[in-house]
Amino acid sequence: MSLPPNLTRSLISAGFDDLDRARHFLAAPELAAASPEIVVGALADAADPDQALLGLIRLIERTPRVIEVAGRAELRPGLARLLGASEALTEFLIRRPEQLNVLHVVHPAIMAGTEPGVLRTMMLWAVGADPGSMAPVATMSGPEAHAALRIAYRGRLTDLALRDLAAADPLEAMPKVGRELADLAATAIEAALAVSRLEAAERFAADDIAAVSLAVIGMGKCGARELNYVSDVDVIYVHSSTGIDLDLATSIAECLAAGISRVLSGPGSEPPLWEVDANLRPEGRDGALSRTLESHAAYYGRWAQSWEFQALLKARHIAGDPELGADYEAMVAPLVWSSSEREGFVESVQAMRRRVTANIAAAEVARQIKLGPGGLRDVEFTVQLLQLVHGRTDESLRMRDTTSAIAALSAAGYIGRDDAAVFDSAYRYLRVLEHRIQLVHLRRTHLMPAKEPAQRVLARAVLGAGPKPRTGAADLLATWASTKRTVRSLHERIFYRPLLSNASNLSEDEVRLSPEAAQARLKALGYADPKAAMRHIEALTSGVRRRAALQRQLLPVLLGWIAEGVDPDAGLLGFRRLSESLGESHWYLGMLRDSSAGAERLCHILANSRFLTDLLEVSPESAAWLGDDRDLVPRTFDQLWAEISSKLNRPAPEGQLIRFIRLIRRREILRVALADGAGLIVRPQVGIALSDIDRAAVLGALRVAEGIEYSQTPQLADLLVVAMGRQGGREIGYGSDADVMFVQRALPGADVQGAQEQALRIVARLTGLMKKPLVPAIAAEPRLEIDADLRPEGKQGPMVRSLEAYRDYYGRWAQIWEIQALLRARPMAGSDDLAAEFMVMADALRYGQHITETELREIRRIKARVEAERLPRGADPARHVKLGRGGLSDVEWLVQLLQLQHAGQYPALRTTSTPEALAAIDGERLLPGDDVETLDRAWQLASRIRSASMACTGRASDVLPKDRNEMEAVARWCGYEPGQAAQMEDDYLKATRLARSVFERHFYGFDH
Template sequence: MESLKAQFSQQLTASGLPETIPEEIQNVVSAHWQQFIDNNPSFTLPDSLYSDKNDQLSPEVMDELIHCWAGSDFAAQQCIRYPEWLASLLENHDKLPEFAQTHPGRLQKALDVVENEQDLIKALRLYRNREMLRIIWLDLNRRVSMQETTAEMSALADACIDSALNWLYQDCCQTMGTPYGTNIPGEEPVPQKMVVLGMGKLGAKDLNLSSDIDLMFTYPCQGETRGCKKVITNQEFFIRLGQRLIKVLDCQSADGFVFRVDMRLRPYGSSGALAMSFAAMEQYYQDQGRDWERYAMLKARVVAGNILAGQLLLSQLRPFVYRRYIDFGSISALREMKQLIRREVKRKGMESNIKLGPGGIREIEFIIQSFQLIHGGRDRSLQERNLLSVLSTLLSKHYFSTDEASELKAAYIFLRNLEHAIQAIADRQTQDLPKNSEAQARVAFSMGQKDWSELLNTLEEHRRHVTTHFDAVIADPETTNTKESHSDQWEALWLDQLSEEEEQQLMAQEGFKDIEASRKRLISLRDGKAITRVRRQSRDRLDKFIPLLLRVAAQSSEPDTFLLRILPLIEAVLRRTAYLVLLIENPAALEHLGKLCIASPWIAEQIARFPALLDEFLNLGDLYNPPEKEALANELRQQLAHIPEDDLESQMEVLRHFKMAHVLRVTAAQVSGTLPLMKESDYLTWIAEVILDTVLAIAWRNLTEKHGMPQDADGHLCDPGFIIVGYGKLGGIELGPGSDLDLVFIHSGGTNKETNGPRAIDSTTFYTRLGQRIIHILTTQTPSGILYDADMRLRPSGSKGLLVNSFSYFEKYQKEEAWTWEHQALVRARVIAGDQALASMFDDLRSEILSQKRDVEKLRDDVVDMRQKMREHLGTKPTPSSVKNGEAFHLKHDPGGIVDIEFLMQFAVLRYSSQHPSLLKWTDNVRISEELETVGLLTHENAHQLREAYKTFRLSIHQKALQNEDPIAGEAIAESLRQNVIGVWRGCMDV
């Protein structure tokens, strides 16, 4: 003890502490040390703790002790009162963070000797205080991150609540009987256990050093107790149990408390029953749940009791918290909550509160949780409880920029560390900045700041960032100064307060040209029967939106087109006007929606059919920048990760919305001129590839769970032994906005081999069902439509053939039975998804088939004959009016069109690939033409002419598709390109 005392005296007195430590800190630590010596004169440490022969503790350990005692009177007092705890801390110095993972077991060991409630109260407090000493030591010395501190605090609370509940439940069952009940008529009642829900920071595993714990008590079902003479209801039992649990955790004893308990978030608040059944909870939130309760339930988590039952309850309550669609209807409620926060911030004295004051913790929580409430219903990745985890997801989903997310994260971590520094001093729940100089110096020291002034400067910078982002989120609707003078008139027009002449005059003055058609369409909405059946709230939203729509339309390049193409969307959402709130809140989104609808009626129709696509307009940067294939795959994987694997209906909805949203992005970029034709097709093809890969995985998982895995001919398990081959535009990487998919399914399963599951079936049947399941997922009509039309007619024997063919049969068919046109189709075939080994076999077979030496004259005759049949069946049938108007050229099927170019490429591959294998590398027409030019089979001039015609015609077809027009062009417009193609065709095919 003497050597220890000497060392401490040297380092822990005002004269011996390093000069860098402020005088106030020296005084605090020295006072603690003197009290420690006075109270524990015979205290010694094990020899193993000394780092050298001079009996000196390492400087690192001494520095940590100084930081701990300087920052926390509570920690110092625990060391003084229980010096053996200090000895244990020092002895286990390097292993201190590891104890965070073992609370349940260590606490249960401490409670094994408990015989009555008083013993329980004491044991819990001693365990809590000892662990708090360790946690504070680690936190103030920054040996763990803020997130690790809050996670361990939450784990400590979970263990204390659960251990106390288990002990009290057994004790209550002995004195009051065991509660029994069942929710299934006719079933025998079973014992019931309480479920404890943790709310707020406890629910989010984000508990601070001296936080209340917000709890709710619930139980599965009504019933009554058994095993005692006096029978009571389950509710009475669990209310009494809850009261005892609160007392055990919350009451102040000589050893302090465990956790302060707050029950005010339960249904009906302080006036509600302390414990409610699941059914009563569900009924309450369904009938009376308020917006702030949705906000609170975001973080609800089962922390003790019957965990599985509690998780079932939370899943049943999830629709209350997260609306099925994007919940723009909650914006007004969130804005009201924001105004309440602002008003409270302005209260006198709030400036010093780092939680409730300006730029404080609560504002960061509001920013993050607002996005969860609005988008969490559809984007399940946002259904997280922990704030920083949600922030990371919001960044990855581009709701925030990197700078915004970084500023919020840095501010949150700083504020939470500062909160801990303030609370650690006396183990007191406070978020107010200290006012006396000693406490200020201690907090600055704990935060690693030079002095209090430096800390305040850093704090002010973080607060400023938070306030900026807080002001921006759920901001008041933007206003525009342009033509504002007529905003009242637009409202008067919509509310039928103007004469017909005044309405026409206003529309003419504001730039409408086809006034009669636009006005008639608008009036049909205003005076129609549909609008009389909407709810009051919906009508109010409509009355607010239409004048805004008319004002923005008047400012557009084509007001009439804007209005006429947007109104079907308005009619489609009359019963779901929350979608209009998005556009009210974001006039910039409305302007961009108008631009796209003016540019493309196809886009307008898609959004009117599927209003959920409006969500894409929240982030205009992403709208015009579709992601690359890897990012697409990652996004789809994340969206599906939050859906149970057996919920096929929800998976199909996610797939459909994913496709629609990303096709919208591609078409938006295309019509805005930011995406070249070839890149557009690349993106649309990537979307299909990612979806097909996922659909195969879903279908495979569904079937293997039932039947096990199929076997190949050698008895080896196939995984999956199946490929999806894309033909046509999909194979050629040339998909357009509304293209269907030409598919062929091939497997490598063995004949007469069965799957290895409990419900075994033969492999051929398995793969047939796999193909059927894929088609089902692709083509079933759901509320969001279909994924893709799938065309399977290019499989062996066409519509008469098997849906799924074995590789051996496919090979035999291609070699012995396939027509020339089927080999032409194979030129544009490639594997899209499935087994890599089988894909390699397919590629080898394709090369073998295409590179066969052929009778050139027969090949030419077959190709020309097939081309002529297609022209007769699919080409234009000129009418007098089409000829008169110069619109008689079908861009795809008429002579000189796209199919001529495709047939030329296919003919060349079939004729020359035996001599030039490099022709087999590509499946798209542009790169095949480039390869033909490289090997000298096409002149530079002819190759260039074909590519220019091909790209021009394809671009025109895409543009016409977005205008809902047939792919027929004015002959004069395409004449020169067309004649170039015809010239090359004659040179190659008519010889």
């Protein structure tokens, strides 16, 4: 037959790889009556057009009437899709041409499906059994019955494959395909059982066989009605008997069970179907093949392991005695839905998933669709674990198949809607991949093809019916890799969420939060006012909205975490207020449910920190940071200033700009405190981060103040804010003031007095702007007080001096304490040029000369006076962390004395940071190493306690708490375990006592 000249282009367009072979086959006499264009056009709908054309030629050779099918427009696409998708089913049709009648049924694109009852009738008639009585109606030998059953099964399988391949959306059709495959397998087992009963008559008396009832329980994917095209069918056998010996009944039941396997997968003229796997039975391969219902119940009640209850989640009667099967289902259901109460249940399921992954052959890991990371097992284990943990009280989760379970988990709020949609889509996609791979040879495999041509065919096979667009192996592998990453990410986030382990350990009353159980538990947990706590719980959980449903799930665990805090009642109240302010925010409820740390962190913070609770109440959206460590990383000064300066560059009223700056400062203090409370940053990082925040805020406020001034009066001077004290050392805490000095320099040609007056106006406006109340205001508002008392002459000196005035003062009048104060001086905001000149002057003063004996005596005198006069009346010197014995003041004065004495000689001492200066002192051997370590330990602990006092109580305090609860809260913030407040107190008193000894020895020269 001559071929059209433009056929090559059509072949390429249709997806053929071997063009020469295709042209050769199209010219074959078998296709003489067919139009090449029509054949090629039909085969364009096949995943593998080359294989489809070969299969068509072979079919026509065996059964010439196939050419009639190929000539009918409505049948061509279905035939082409089947021949191009499954070599095994093509071989079946060649081997059994009488089954070609399935091709004459025009299949709709929608999966209509075949009713299980219809399948059962068809399969039983195939083996000559009456579907009603199961009695034989036709004489058929064992081998004939085996072959007839397998042929009937494959005929129905071919029909299903035709409909599956005709689906416009294979992902949508996948669950229906899985259900019909499971129903088909169940009816095949039912028919095999009928044959097995006939064959058992060769060993046992007919009456004895009739006295034994056998039920086949489907497990795994068959039990869940989500079976693959080729899969071992997992089963459990249960039997009962009347009027015969129990041992005989067991022997008959095991004979019937073994016969089922023989009928379906033993040798025969028609290839086996699949293995019937009974290894999920009690004791596995070592256990009896069939047991009575009572024996099953006894085993599950005493010996079963956690994984067996996970497997029983899918248990469903599929064949044999329906009443016995129903009794079995009723017996195992309570065991399944209470299994998560077993000790270590969640951890055991998680460990099993890890073992499955670890046992994959190394050569197969990268190709595993089912078992590998991001594969089907990740979805299935995640869904099953959520069902088992929450399904004991929530009956809406009690279903067997995965797609329905995902939908139920989403509807009930256990999985977020977006996550559920992604999980469902990924699961369907992976199952379709698995189905299409298995269809080719009808072999049990879960591996991605290794060769590129097979991958290219698979890429076309997963598409819906219709001409296939150009898609290759690279597209397939990219989509698969993306799906695996998505699945793995969701699996790790949900499967290992801490709420699962905690929820599984609660009693049913605790989970349901019944009023009586809840109040008793609240009191036992340590809530001082259980009735008030119950009111909060009722407010959080009442109603039918999604938020209330999620809170009902979460609260049993969250209450326990809140109760671990120092003040559970305040923590629960804070949680209620936060939840009410955030309303239906999906991220908040999702964070509580899904985050590996966020929910627990939030509960602990609310129950331990009044300061953070207040800040969260006015910035509730910040709670989202607790779910991701990256969001808790403190912002750098450059990041903060970029945000502030971008706002300042836009026209806005003064009040709006300063409010924006203050809100940023409050927000970033909250970020640092949350990171601090979560243990993600240590004390030096806290001080540095808080100092950067204050620096950015002061710089922003200065720009606002200057903008107001310069809009009314031309600029006459440059202004500089110099950080002093702990602000200069970047060692501040949550309640620290900003110790500063103000420096101005008149611009060339400007009036000197006018420049001074303008600088004073700007400074006054700056300090006023920073004090302006924020709305909404909170009790623990972190206001920034500008304190200029460390300027020359203290409160008696001018608020602002010119640079020349500072030079003149320090050169003529400065006292040693004023030089000492300059050791912490660091530019904070204002003119960079002026800052550079000021620091040159300051460095020459603080590092450029050796102090005299007179100055040394003066420093000692001032320190003694500070101890005598500034310590609050009645304060215990041993407990005052700032001015007390061995506290911050002692360490810092000794360090600063050594800097004044030696910084000119040792450049490493030229730092405003106390810890850095101590390290330099140690490095230069200016003090014994043990003494430096003692000083550092005392300083770090005192700094931590001082900052913790503000964080926990919302009140700035320099005194080690005496109140038991406050001491406990401060201890926990400082990193001590619950109940170790006394240990922290002992550690502090010991550390400061030793530090005082070191201080007196080296500062005053006392010899202990």
